[in-house]
Amino acid sequence: MLAELRHVRNWVFDLDNTLYPASANLFAHVDRRMRDYVARLIGCGPEEAHRIQKHYFFAHGTTLSGLMAEHGVDPHDFLDYVHDIEMEALERNEPLAAAIARLPGRKLVFTNGDAPYAARVLERLGLSESFEAVHDIHATAYRPKPDPTAYRGLCDAYDLAPEASLFVEDMARNLKPAKAIGMTTVWVNNGSEQPPDCTDRTFIDYTTNDIAQWLHDILETDI
Template identity: 70%
Template sequence: MIARLAHVRNWIFDLDNTLYPARTNLFARIDARMTRFVADLLGIGEAEAYRVQKDYFIGHGTTLAGLMAHHQVDPHAFLDYVHDIEMDVLEQDAPLAAAIARLPGRKLVFTNGDKPYALKVLDRLGLGESFEAIHDLHAMDLVPKPAASAYRGLCDAFGLDPAECLFAEDMARNLKPAKAIGMTTLWVDNGSEQDPDVDRAFIDFTTADLSAWLHHILEDQ
């Protein structure tokens, strides 16, 4: 392990557009269903629904959080609807699975999605046995990243010392609260960032290819 990461005992990964490349456009399918959900709920056209959806995403962390705050939407109904997609664009990623297996310590998934969806994604990627647990939106009491409570809850749930954690995530803004409590941060800058932040001081490492980066930090093992 490279010296700068010798302290890491807990490896925490976001799911969408982190454990698989944004270029698969899997999340675009979810995004389209979110727009359709908002359009049907509010009785508006898809262009206006997309605007509302993104306003909620930026203002509340997720579209769902905004819908719950403003329209009392049932989170289970929303998540079941938006995650009802084909996953044929995902392929098994043996090099990533091998790299994660070599990481010393615990490995966790930390996602604003729900566990059933995460399990399906991990299975498609060949990562079904790679992680100890999935800390999902329900485990966050429906208060998603980047809310500080989501990160505290993760650490409390698994007895994690933030100073011994690395968190990898494609949304740069979701790394800021992790850094604030002492985690090492890895930004997977693969083109999915939707809320750019001029201040990147909270990012310790950046990569466009998670698998290649993990193999690089492990090359001396």
């Protein structure tokens, strides 16, 4: 393993567009159902619903957070609706499962989705047994990444020392609070949507477009 990663004992992974490639386009189905939910809630057309949805996403961290703040939406109702999608786009990823199994220490998922949805995704990917726990949006008290309290809550919940932890994420902005508390950061730059005004990358330690390959590379590197 790379010498500079010998300190890592906690491996924390985002879920969507991180443990599977953005090219699978799974989240597009979730995105579409978010748009439909907004349209039905507000009583507007699909184009306006899409605009509102993205405004909430960029301004509040998630569409759900915006809807809760502005419309008092029940998070369970929203998440049940938007996550009611088929998973055929996902395939088992044996190389990723093998790499995660070889990592020294603890492995967790940290997602702005919910645990039932995460369980379905992990099962399709062949990763159901790969992680100790899923820290989801309910566990953050609906204060999603990149809210700094979500990261502190994760560390407190599982007794993680940030300086011994590494966080992998496809949304670059979500790595900034992790770096601020001492985590090592890995950006999966595989084409997922980024806020147009978030161009700072100084808080990113490593960048890859394929997390399975990156993990295999660091595990095979001699020191």
